[in-house]
Amino acid sequence: MKSTGLCSCAAALVAAVLVAAPAWAEPSAEGVTVTVAPAEARPGDPVLVTVLGSAQTPKGKAAGKDLSFFAVRGGHQALFAVPMDRKPGELAIELRGGLPRQVVPVVAHEFPAADVTVPDEYANPPPEARKRIDDDNRAIRKAFGKPGDPPQFRGDFKQPVAGGRPTSPFGEQRTFNAVAKSQHLGLDVTARTGAKVKAIGDGTVVLVRSCFLPGNVVVVDHGAGIASAYFHLQLASVVEGDIIKRGAQVGRAGQTGRATGPHMHLSVWVPGGFVDPATFFRLPFRPPVVEPAPVPDAVSAGAVDPAPAKKASYKSRKKTTKSPAKKKSAK
Numbered sequence: 001m002k003s004t005g006l007c008s009c010a011a012a013l014v015a016a017v018l019v020a021a022p023a024w025a026e027p028s029a030e031g032v033t034v035t036v037a038p039a040e041a042r043p044g045d046p047v048l049v050t051v052l053g054s055a056q057t058p059k060g061k062a063a064g065k066d067l068s069f070f071a072v073r074g075g076h077q078a079l080f081a082v083p084m085d086r087k088p089g090e091l092a093i094e095l096r097g098g099l100p101r102q103v104v105p106v107v108a109h110e111f112p113a114a115d116v117t118v119p120d121e122y123a124n125p126p127p128e129a130r131k132r133i134d135d136d137n138r139a140i141r142k143a144f145g146k147p148g149d150p151p152q153f154r155g156d157f158k159q160p161v162a163g164g165r166p167t168s169p170f171g172e173q174r175t176f177n178a179v180a181k182s183q184h185l186g187l188d189v190t191a192r193t194g195a196k197v198k199a200i201g202d203g204t205v206v207l208v209r210s211c212f213l214p215g216n217v218v219v220v221d222h223g224a225g226i227a228s229a230y231f232h233l234q235l236a237s238v239v240e241g242d243i244i245k246r247g248a249q250v251g252r253a254g255q256t257g258r259a260t261g262p263h264m265h266l267s268v269w270v271p272g273g274f275v276d277p278a279t280f281f282r283l284p285f286r287p288p289v290v291e292p293a294p295v296p297d298a299v300s301a302g303a304v305d306p307a308p309a310k311k312a313s314y315k316s317r318k319k320t321t322k323s324p325a326k327k328k329s330a331k
């Protein structure tokens, strides 16, 4: 059994650092500045559009969908997900009101593959478990907010665990017990059992649930259609409805559900879909227009009983596969 030594993602993360850092700005005739980050995107990356110097809320489209801008200090920002099945090429961001059209190059990316061994019930779930999996996925999706919701977060987001080392990357194509396939729609980082898991940004706890595959789950809505989901928790430290600050403890790390060992799984949802948290954390979110009123710290309550530990193993494959646009369960 290899619990968390999943190092296959290292190269992909380094690549993400390189592409996420730069951004470019184009001043328009009216002195309005439009910035897009990252300068290059991969399928499954979040893209942040910043419009500064315009009093009016900008409007526009990206990847065929309306952008929903929220006010920030000096202007507005909007976020969208590059679809997982997006082919390499230019992705256009069309802004109205005479603002310059932006283009984000989408680069080719192959998601790595991994073979994972888990107890049979997690690879071949019985019918009652399949229903529970469907219910879990519906509940998680339903918990995510809408793009037009007012932002609750303030500026940048922060990592959920201190010193967590990435082990299993976003988008990994996994084969469980050589039969069940799914794509990893989050980022795994090392965390010992019981380690504090902290909210990546200010928000509202919208779901606390014991799920079949992701185990004990907490979902935090950050407003503006952005949500974070914390999986496989040993226990939850918050209850639905709690209004929490960035860094507030939402739970303790564990290995409940389909997990090969104790670790922290983070999924990040933005308008358009799940995105790579590694890229998300590097986006230049601006501070809010005005400091919101202070919110109370999370109330520690509603702990969920941890599920018994399961024997499982994980093995990264050297081989990689192209990224198909598979609709799959959140896990």
Ligand SMILES: [Zn+2]
Pocket (backbone or CB within 6 Å): 168, 184, 186, 187, 188, 264, 265, 266, 331
């Ligand atoms: Zn994971």
